[in-house]
Amino acid sequence: xxxxxxxxxxxxxxxxxxxxxxxxxxxxxxxxxxxxxxxxxxxxxxxxxxxxxxxxxxxxxxxxxxxxxxxxxxxxxxxxxxxxxxxxxxxxxxxxxxxxxxxxxxxxxxxxxxxxxxxxxxxxxxxxxxxxxxxxxxxxxxxxxxxxxxxxxxxxxxxxxxxxxxxxxxxxxxxxxxxxxxxxxxxxxxxxxxxxxxxxxxxxxxxxxxxxxxxxxxxxxxxxxxxxxxxxxxxxxxxxxxxxxxxxxxxxxxxxxxxxxxxxxxxxxxxxxxxxx
Amino acid sequence: xxxxxxxxxxxxxxxxxxxxxxxxxxxxxxxxxxxxxxxxxxxxxxxxxxxxxxxxxxxxxxxxxxxxxxxxxxxxxxxxxxxxxxxxxxxxxxxxxxxxxxxxxxxxxxxxxxxxxxxxxxxxxxxxxxxxxxxxxxxxxxxxxxxxxxxxxxxxxxxxxxxxxxxxxxxxxxxxxxxxxxxxxxxxxxxxxxxxxxxxxxxxxxxxxxxxxxxxxxxxxxxxxxxxxxxxxxxxxxxxxxxxxxxxxxxxxxxxxxxxxxxxxxxxxxxxxxxxx
Numbered sequence: 001x002x003x004x005x006x007x008x009x010x011x012x013x014x015x016x017x018x019x020x021x022x023x024x025x026x027x028x029x030x031x032x033x034x035x036x037x038x039x040x041x042x043x044x045x046x047x048x049x050x051x052x053x054x055x056x057x058x059x060x061x062x063x064x065x066x067x068x069x070x071x072x073x074x075x076x077x078x079x080x081x082x083x084x085x086x087x088x089x090x091x092x093x094x095x096x097x098x099x100x101x102x103x104x105x106x107x108x109x110x111x112x113x114x115x116x117x118x119x120x121x122x123x124x125x126x127x128x129x130x131x132x133x134x135x136x137x138x139x140x141x142x143x144x145x146x147x148x149x150x151x152x153x154x155x156x157x158x159x160x161x162x163x164x165x166x167x168x169x170x171x172x173x174x175x176x177x178x179x180x181x182x183x184x185x186x187x188x189x190x191x192x193x194x195x196x197x198x199x200x201x202x203x204x205x206x207x208x209x210x211x212x213x214x215x216x217x218x219x220x221x222x223x224x225x226x227x228x229x230x231x232x233x234x235x236x237x238x239x240x241x242x243x244x245x246x247x248x249x250x251x252x253x254x255x256x257x258x259x260x261x262x263x264x265x266x267x268x269x270x271x272x273x274x275x276x277x
Numbered sequence: 278x279x280x281x282x283x284x285x286x287x288x289x290x291x292x293x294x295x296x297x298x299x300x301x302x303x304x305x306x307x308x309x310x311x312x313x314x315x316x317x318x319x320x321x322x323x324x325x326x327x328x329x330x331x332x333x334x335x336x337x338x339x340x341x342x343x344x345x346x347x348x349x350x351x352x353x354x355x356x357x358x359x360x361x362x363x364x365x366x367x368x369x370x371x372x373x374x375x376x377x378x379x380x381x382x383x384x385x386x387x388x389x390x391x392x393x394x395x396x397x398x399x400x401x402x403x404x405x406x407x408x409x410x411x412x413x414x415x416x417x418x419x420x421x422x423x424x425x426x427x428x429x430x431x432x433x434x435x436x437x438x439x440x441x442x443x444x445x446x447x448x449x450x451x452x453x454x455x456x457x458x459x460x461x462x463x464x465x466x467x468x469x470x471x472x473x474x475x476x477x478x479x480x481x482x483x484x485x486x487x488x489x490x491x492x493x494x495x496x497x498x499x500x501x502x503x504x505x506x507x508x509x510x511x512x513x514x515x516x517x518x519x520x521x522x523x524x525x526x527x528x529x530x531x532x533x534x535x536x537x538x539x540x541x542x543x544x545x546x547x548x549x550x551x552x553x554x
Contacts, residue, residue, distance in 0.1 A: 015288030016313035018304075018331045018515075027295075030351060036293035051330055054295045054351060061348035068345030071338035074307060074331060238295075 011037035013051040014044050022074055023052040023273065026065060026088070027081040030056035032213070032238030034259060035079050038266045046270060046277045052079070059083060066091045070114065077273045078108040082210060085120075085149030092118035101182070102156050104149030107269050119272065122150055123157025125265025126235070132264065133256060135231060137161035137204065144168050145197050145220045146208035147179040150235055154208050154261075159183055165191040167202070197221045199230050206233040212242035219244055228252040235261050288314035290328040291321050299351055300329040300550065303342060303365070304358040307333035309490070309515030311536055312356050315543045325552045329356070336360060343368045347391065354550045355385040359487055362397075362426030369395035378459065379433050381426030384546050396549065399427055400434025402542025403512070409541065410533060412508060414438040414481065421445050422474050422497045423485035424456040427512055431485050431538075436460055442468040444479070474498045476507050483510040489519035496521055505529040512538050 013020075023043075025035040031054075039052040057065050062084055069075055080088050085104040089095060092108055096119030099105050105118035130137065142163045144155050147170035155168060166183065170176040176194050183192045199205045199221050211220040213236055221244070226232070232248035233256040245255045270277075290297075300320075302312040308331075316329040334342050339361055346352055357365050362381040366372060369385055373396030376382050382395035407414065419440045421432050424447035432445060443460065447453040453471050460469045476482045476498050488497040490513055498521070503509070509525035510533040522532045547554075 009292050011292030011294055012289065013293065015286050016290065016317045016328070016330065017288055018302075018308045018310035018313060020313060020331055022330050022332065025295075028350075031295045033295035036295060036297060040293045051293070051328065053293065053299050053328055053330060054297055055299065056350035056352075057348055058350070061345075064341070064344045064348045067341045068338075071334055071341045073305075073333035073335070075333075 010041050012044060013040040014047070014049055016051060017049070019049055020074075021048070021050040021076050022072060023050060023077045023079070024055040024069075024075075025052060025079040025081060026055050026057050026062070026084050028056060028058055028083060030054045033081055034237050034262050035081070038262060039079070039270070042266050042270050043275060046275055048275045050076070050275060057084070059087060062087055063091060066116070069108070070116065076110060079269065080106050080108065082150070089118060092116040095119065098123065098153070098156070101186070102149070102152035103182075104152050106149070106153070107272055109273050120153050121265040121269050121272065122153035122261065124268060125263075126154045126261040127157045127161055127264070128268075129260030129264030130233070130256060133260060135256065137163050139164050140203040141165045141201060142167070142204045142206065143197070143199060143202040143221070144206045144208055146170055147172065147176045148208065151208035152179055152182070154206060154235065155179065155183055156186065158206075159186055159190060159192070163190060165193070167193050167195045169195060169197040198225055199227070200225045202230055204231045204233065206235070207242070207244055208235055210236065212236050212244050213238065215239075215243060217243065219247065223247055226251055226253065231256065234258050237262060287318050289321060290317040291324070291326055293328060294326070296326055297351075298325070298327040298353050299349060300327060300354045300356070301332040301346075301352075302329060302356040302358060303332050303334050303339070303361050305333060305335055305360060307331045310358055311514050311539050312358070315539060316356070316547070319543050319547050320552060323547060323552055323554045327353070327552060334361070336364060339364055340368060343393070346385070347393065353387060356546065357383050357385065359427070362399075366395060369393040372396065375400065375430070375433070378463070379426070379429035380459075381429050383426070383430070384549055386550055397430050398542040398546050398549065399430035399538065400432075401545060402540075403431045403538040404434045404438055404541070406537030406541030407510070407533060410537060412533065414440050416441050417480040418442045418478060419444070419481045419483065420474070420476060420479040420498070421483045421485055423447055424449065424453045425485065428485035429456055429459070431483060431512065432456065432460055433463065435483075436463055436467060436469070440467060442470070444470050444472045446472060446474040476503045479507055481508045481510065483512070484519070484521055485512055487513065489513050489521050490515070492516075492520060494520065496524065500524055503528055503530065508533065511535050514539060
């Protein structure tokens with residue numbers, strides 16, 4: 001019948017009532033985010049009386065939103081995206097181990113007493129998304145563009161996959177230095193260095209910046225040096241095919257779009273939220 | 278097909294995405310509210326990429342929620358219920374005419390510049406709900422229990438229906454006196470008085486308090502004097518049949534449940550929100 005048939009519609013939660021539990025994704029901009037579609041589908045599949053809504057908030061208003069999250073007695077969790085992932089880490093009460101390691105938060109839940117627990121599933125989701133598409137990072141040379149919240153999360157998770165080497169590029173030297181230092185604390189024998197956005201000699205290139213959300217953006221790497229043997233990865237969700245991915249495909253590179261990183265973490269984040277199947 | 282078939286399921290919005298516009302109902306408690314079911318059905322019927330979620334908030338946290346409402350750039354409207362309808366009137370930027378008249382707000386929208394416009398559709402919804410069930414108030418003697426936000430809204434709207442007389446009961450003498458004074462300013466020749474919760478001589482009795490949400494509550498009127506010729510109305514949504522309505526039906530009175538008041542205003546509030554069919 002109709003209600004059962006609707007299960008197949010992406011983005012559809014169970015029918016709402018006064019007992020529906022509330023989740024939100026915070027971002028600026030917000031229209032491009034895939035979380036409402038993916039999480040509401042997952043909530044419904046798990047039979048949860050819950051909904052995840054998009055919440056468009058400017059950086060300066062983040063404390064007001066976190067205050068409302070604390071005050072909302074049926075408001076159980078947040079997903080956090082660009083540009084709030086770093087700033088919001090300072091507004092929660094406790095950080096999980098991956099969030100502490102990367103200094104960025106992309107999920108927040110409440111514990112039994114209402115304290116806010118932040119953690120980061122971006123890196124886990126990124127690696128899981130690659131694995132699901134058959135890509136292994138072990139023994140590979142990896143170039144990461146961007147040392148912000150996503151760049152941190154992705155590079156720490158990649159490090160745990162035992163690549164041969166990691167290079168990070170960022171125009172912000174302080175941020176870059178901080179990340180390199182943090183990575184080296186967990187690197188074992190793996191070479192971690194900073195360097196230019198030059199893909200020569202790398203097996204995998206990952207764009208962890210927002211460069212490519214607009215079609216007028218430049219390429220985030222030195223595109224002229226890109227070889228077909230390099231796997232090109234973008235974490236941008238919208239457009240699904242960024243100028244970087246489009247040009248990489250034209251050069252016959254394997255490509256991997258941003259949606260896989262998000263899809264890779266939905267089930268793990270549902271578990272984190274305590275929404276059981 | 279599946280998506281179209283789902284239209285018939287109460288409480289189901291269109292599938293959510295990053296472009297979904299956000300609405301919320303504020304209340305304490307919240308689990309009993311009917312608005313998420315009714316408004317999401319209406320939003321979907323109107324083809325609106327919008328969702329209305331329940332938001333459980335304690336009175337002392339109301340300013341924090343209004344701040345988050347102002348900050349949410351895709352957060353377009355609020356429905357407000359017990360016990361916040363009076364307090365929230367002081368937190369908006371402008372009141373519509375009915376909200377000014379009753380001193381209570383049950384809906385808030387943003388204007389083009391982000392200013393918050395509060396108004397009150399409770400009374401309009403109440404009268405419309407009665408009319409839809411065939412009940413006229415013209416020339417009737419009406420007893421209203423409760424001079425709070427809902428009692429104000431309902432009595433002002435009833436007054437505009439030209440009853441023969443209105444009596445209001447409330448245990449709070451100040452609140453009662455304020456309402457009586459306000460009603461008399463709009464009464465013309467209609468007798469408006471305060472008095473005991475005694476149904477003798479009244480054609481219609483309306484419970485506008487929350488007495489009856491718990492089965493252990495006393496009756497809000499002197500139940501022993503209730504005659505079968507009196508129409509008994511309750512505005513409580515949950516339970517749908519309050520102890521008052523149950524006892525009134527047992528005494529063979531006509532009864533009218535709270536849901537009709539809410540159903541009566543959904544379409545008008547969608548228009549107020551700018552969600553066109």
